[in-house]
Amino acid sequence: MFDFLADPASLWFVFAFLLMGVGLAGSVLPVLPGSPLIFAGVLIAAWQNHFERLGWPTFILLGLLVLVSQIIDYIAGAAGAKAVGASRQAVWGALAGSIIGLFFGLPGLILGPFVGAVLGELLAQSSLGQAGKVGIASWLGFIVGSILKLVLAAAMLVVAALGWWVF
Numbered sequence: 016m017f018d019f020l021a022d023p024a025s026l027w028f029v030f031a032f033l034l035m036g037v038g039l040a041g042s043v044l045p046v047l048p049g050s051p052l053i054f055a056g057v058l059i060a061a062w063q064n065h066f067e068r069l070g071w072p073t074f075i076l077l078g079l080l081v082l083v084s085q086i087i088d089y090i091a092g093a094a095g096a097k098a099v100g101a102s103r104q105a106v107w108g109a110l111a112g113s114i115i116g117l118f119f120g121l122p123g124l125i126l127g128p129f130v131g132a133v134l135g136e137l138l139a140q141s142s143l144g145q146a147g148k149v150g151i152a153s154w155l156g157f158i159v160g161s162i163l164k165l166v167l168a169a170a171m172l173v174v175a176a177l178g179w180w181v182f
Contacts, residue, residue, distance in 0.1 A: 027063040034056030035172065083167060099148045109153040109156075112134075113131065132152075133150035
């Protein structure tokens, strides 16, 4: 039934597509490096095909998309928090909340940055009102950043597919 998996080339393609799938998930999960995993998957697929279908122009474009995605990853949540005058503790709290939230499924992913930012701001001796504003701003930054990273990940997959099948 899975005879194609006996061929090493097929295994490399399966591995490449798994990397791309995990990379797509990583575009919204804070711990996984989404766009670099997609890049690696496309690179492995191209390598396995001896770069006959994908060349350096495609990889330059994909590399730029990875760079933009990584910049967004570092800036989005912090920018939201800093926009309302968050403390350093709130920014670190939002990051910690994002990571800890992974262990609590979708609710943790959604609430983690908010709760972490609020707790961080409260540790910095801010008022509850200010902590709430910082929490909402951090959460909005995280959501906007996640949407942008997901769009960039989808764009990377479209660029790779177009390069593979069209050009």
